[in-house]
Amino acid sequence: MWRLTKIELFKIFKKPRTYIAFGAIAAIICLVQFALYVDGNTYMNFMLGSIENSFSVEGNLLNGYLVFFIILQTLLVHVPLLVALVAGDMIAGEANMGTLRLLITKPVSRTALLLSKFFASTIYSVLLLTFMAVLGLLVSMMIFGTGDLMILKSEKILIIDHADILWRYFAAYGFAALSMITVAALSFLFSVFAENSIGPIIAAMSVVIVFTILTTMDIPFFNHIKPYLFTNHMLNWKGFFDRPVDRREVIKSALYLLGHIVFFVSLTIYIFKRKDILS
């Protein structure tokens, strides 16, 4: 299996489109860092405008931790698109090139072939998040320094001590990885039906966008289905930045995402094993 996964990773990282995602993430992170470096005070004044009259706020508030939190909120909405770009291409792209039939004629089982492709997509998604974490957190810490993390929530202001922050980022990173793998698994499922990668990418993104809209809309009718939408659980990485962390809720969401991954991949294998390769 690892031999097949290595082949798939080799193919992924030989494709120019793979680096679009890394380039896009680097560009967004650098732009946010540059903007905050140049005009961070204005941003902070805007953010603290309503509370500065009541509280005395001191210290290095615009620190690396806060910058990365801002980056995460901005980026995690868009990363699914970048994940779908590669995962949606894994089967449909091969069908389009005609190489899928070549792979099927090799002494490799269809299940092993699919799992290796999925593992490769998973590794790609994790690498993308790692790249985002290194560039977003480490570089922000180097530029802006460290300090306590102040998060403004709708009903409260949360200040997390600087010594209590890093583990939260690691946990959020793990949770975000699970979310991105869910998107990868969904794109992977759509990929099995198509013979070009545009279809699965658009289909996966459409589902993510529609579900996200339903998640954020506060309409009673939609409130009934919200708990069942995986996009609702994808946002729970923010749960690690609560005090105390609602472990039960976070674990529930993580298990829900894990269940989706297993369902999407199992369904993909079931369909692919019975599929006639006509491309």
Place this chain on the structure above:
Amino acid sequence: MSAIIHIENLSKRFNEIQAVNNLSFSVAKAEVYGFLGQNGAGKSTTIRMLLTLIRPTQGSIHIFKKNIRTSRKEILKNVGAIIEKPDLYNYLTALENLAIMAKLSGLNPSQKELIQRLERVGIAERANSKVKTFSQGMKQRLGIACALIHNPELIVLDEPTNGLDPQGIADMRNLILRLSKEEGKTVFVSSHLLSEIEVIADSMLIIDKGVKIAEGRVADLLNPSDTLVQIEATNRQDAFSIIRQSQWNNFLQPSHKIVLKMHRKQIPQLVKYLADNNIDIVSVEHKHSLENYFLSLTTANQHVATYKN
């Protein structure tokens, strides 16, 4: 000789279309087996079922005396294939493509071994060029190197000369003959051209609308005694009457044209007879009756296509 491929009552249905219907045949070891049929006859569907790309609706496929359903991996370790066109990763180099194919077949050859394989098909100097810069002929050569990288016993080629220039076609024919006659490989090759199968195959099967039309040794199927001779003369009625009064009447075929079915070596005698009887012959055309039949299938299809257009 033992059968390398044994297919029994194979059928495939796509919704309303019966692509392959109750097909049975066997391919012997070390022979070149031609699989002939016009476009849409069911050749590619059959080949895809052989290679497990498509699941048959009914019937069984045994390769190396093993059932393809139960021993798929074991069988495919000894099968190399090119389906319609060489399937390659255009964004990778020739060397990288070949290395991937080797690894997928469970091999781990050195760079030197891979280069040697590319040398055998004459593209070693382009080993590090991306495949997207290759001509069709070069892609075909690389496809062959990929199909043969694991030294398979059975080679399946679906329309291997499609898109090749005359030199490429000749090279492909020579390669098929070398693989079979010198290296003892079994080659299953499909084509829509009888002339192509005729020169390379030991046995052949003709398929039309998914049904087997003819099968046997090429030498038997293309027996010279089944030659159709068409004579064009300045006065057709005189020619007809001269033939009807002679022994040649037995060879005359029902047609408004002068068509006789006979052994090819009898043609000079017929021409001499007509000339001696003052018949001015404009042309003499001959083709095998099987070729004539095969052409009629193709022509019939062309008429349909023209009508629809």
